[in-house]
Amino acid sequence: MPETAKSAIEVKGLVTRFGRNVIHDGVDLTVRRGEILALVGGSGTGKSVLLRNIIGLMTPAAGEVEVLGRDMTGMTPVERHSFKRHWGMLFQDGALFSSLTVAQNIEVPLREHLRLKPALRREIALLKIAMTGLPPGAADKYPSELSGGMRKRAGLARALALDPDILLLDEPTAGLDPIGASNFDTLLRTLQGALGLTVIMVTHDLDSLVAVADRIAVLVDKRVKVDTLDRLRRDPHPWIQEYFNGPRARAAMGEG
Numbered sequence: 001m002p003e004t005a006k007s008a009i010e011v012k013g014l015v016t017r018f019g020r021n022v023i024h025d026g027v028d029l030t031v032r033r034g035e036i037l038a039l040v041g042g043s044g045t046g047k048s049v050l051l052r053n054i055i056g057l058m059t060p061a062a063g064e065v066e067v068l069g070r071d072m073t074g075m076t077p078v079e080r081h082s083f084k085r086h087w088g089m090l091f092q093d094g095a096l097f098s099s100l101t102v103a104q105n106i107e108v109p110l111r112e113h114l115r116l117k118p119a120l121r122r123e124i125a126l127l128k129i130a131m132t133g134l135p136p137g138a139a140d141k142y143p144s145e146l147s148g149g150m151r152k153r154a155g156l157a158r159a160l161a162l163d164p165d166i167l168l169l170d171e172p173t174a175g176l177d178p179i180g181a182s183n184f185d186t187l188l189r190t191l192q193g194a195l196g197l198t199v200i201m202v203t204h205d206l207d208s209l210v211a212v213a214d215r216i217a218v219l220v221d222k223r224v225k226v227d228t229l230d231r232l233r234r235d236p237h238p239w240i241q242e243y244f245n246g247p248r249a250r251a252a253m254g255e256g
């Protein structure tokens with residue numbers, strides 16, 4: 001990680017528009033190194049779009065996005081491609097290539113960014129498979145042969161293929177049963193601690209939020225409010241009150 005970067009991610013005055021539809025209107029967000037930041041907000045408030053801005057898949061209408069001290073908005077496509085190795089992304093549905101086995105999926109970013117002998121590539125893929133708690137037999141299975149929880153782990157293994165500094169997760173526990181979701185939370189905490197990852201996780205899962213988030217960023221009124229769960233619960237904004245003090249949130253916090 002470049003030494004000059006004080007924080008992992010700095011977003012300043014971000015404006016995102018699709019035609020006349022303004023999604024973000026002055027978003028400021030600092031993600032500290034080594035924290036797990038959960039990103040929440042109502043449907044369509046622009047959580048996924050914010051992730052896409054951070055990884056340079058979109059150019060904002062205005063504002064700055066700095067990742068590890070590098071300006072994402074000013075990068076050329078070649079620079080952006082080589083910078084990709086600093087972050088890994090787990091998309092909502094895992095987004096694995098269905099025609100490739102799990103090991104081959106994990107090898108895709110290794111092929112893209114490194115020149116390695118096939119045997120070493122395979123060894124790294126097997127290591128990532130073990131790290132994410134998949135059985136060794138999963139390596140040669142196709143995504144369609146795996147359960148939803150295993151597919152998420154395989155997606156996570158691929159996101160970790162290049163030993164990134166930053167991990168971005170888009171609804172990692174969506175579609176998992178409560179035990180599968182809780183196991184995924186534990187895995188995420190363990191990997192984050194062991195690898196010193198900075199994690200941004202979009203989630204609607206209140207249990208997961210309580211279990212793993214160090215801080216929470218809430219997208220409301222086209223901007224972001226960031227704080228700890230305890231402090232956000234005292235924020236008077238109506239959406240924040242409903243979300244963090246509603247019956248489901250109280251149940252997740254053991255107050256039900």
Ligand SMILES: Nc1ncnc2c1ncn2[C@@H]1O[C@H](COP(=O)(O)OP(=O)(O)OP(=O)(O)O)[C@@H](O)[C@H]1O
Nearest residue numbers: 018021023041042043044045046047048049050202
């Ligand atoms: N490529 C695009 N072109 C036009 N509008 C888009 C595009 N991508 C996203 N949007 C719009 O931007 C808004 C924010 O989308 P986004 O997917 O970020 O929401 P979200 O907060 O992740 O929602 P959800 O929780 O439902 O997944 C939505 O109104 C969506 O329709």
